[in-house]
Amino acid sequence: MNNILTVDLEEWFVVENLRENITFRDWDQKTARIEQTTDRLLELFDSYNVRATFFVLGWIAKKYPRIIYTIAQTGHEIGCHSFQHRRVDTLDREEFARDTNQAINAIAEATGVAPVGYRAPSWSINSSIPWAFEVLSELGFIYDSSIFPIRHDIYGEPWGPRTVFKMDLANGKSLYEIPASTISIMGKNFPVGGGGYLRHSPYWFTSWMVRRLNRQNRPAVVYIHPWEIDEYQPRTKGLSAFQRYRQYGSISTLLIKLEKLFHEFDFFAARDYLSTNMRRPIGFER
Secondary structure: OHHHEEEEEHHHHHHHHHOOOOOOOHHHOOOHHHHHHHHHHHHHHHHHOOOOOOEEHHHHHEEEEEEEEHHHHOOOOOEEEEOOOOOOHOOOHHHHHHHHHHHHHHHHHOOOOOOOOEEOOOOOOOOOOOOHHHHHHHOOOEEEEOOOOOOOOOOOOOOOOOOOOOOOOOOEEEEOOOOOOOEOOOEEEEEEEEHHHHHHOHHHHHHHHHHHHOOOOOOEEEEEEHHHOOOOOOOOOOOOOHHHHHHHOHHHHHHHHHHHHHHOEEEEEEEHHHHHOOOOOOOOOO
């Protein structure tokens, strides 16, 4: 069974968990860790012949184009993760289009190609802003991966679809959706294999959930962030115990869990999965 491996390529100081402590104006003054952590991920993926989709923050592409170029040249897909990591559900349609177009341009300048896949910061596209899918289709995207069908304090669309599907939009265009993976148990959706859920869960539990999805002929969508393998990322002062747990908990275990996953399961980039399973070549057509 082909599973989907994704990386949200962003710095440690970008995350929603630290937004009250670190603003966009502070980013240039923070210690950068993205080059070291991305190189470690690329080495790991290469050793297992794994190809992933890197949803790239436009700010990273503009500041570190060499990283993005290297990722693309080693055979991984480059997707878009916004420019400034602002929640889509806090923007209006025009602001979202401007931010996304800025990210597309930064990525295209670094790699020579435009992304066809998008993931919203903090899974922030939901049923309250259906126009967001229309904007993505109008900007040339072929697929989105922003819906997380769970209930969460920051994000989530609890009653959202749980399988890969094609959306026919009001503007006459279409868009594939690759939602984050969940398992339904007694009518409640439980997240599978990504972010803190992957870091904090014992490996046997993650493996069991991925196998269960595969038995249902569904791919597991695994997502990680480079800072989640970085035990030496700077510590931010003033965080609550819960914020510290979200940011730093179980970081020492993630690389080990990834290696076990790569031993046990097959992983591909999102675009490659769609090309194989949706019977439509997914390239860089604009």
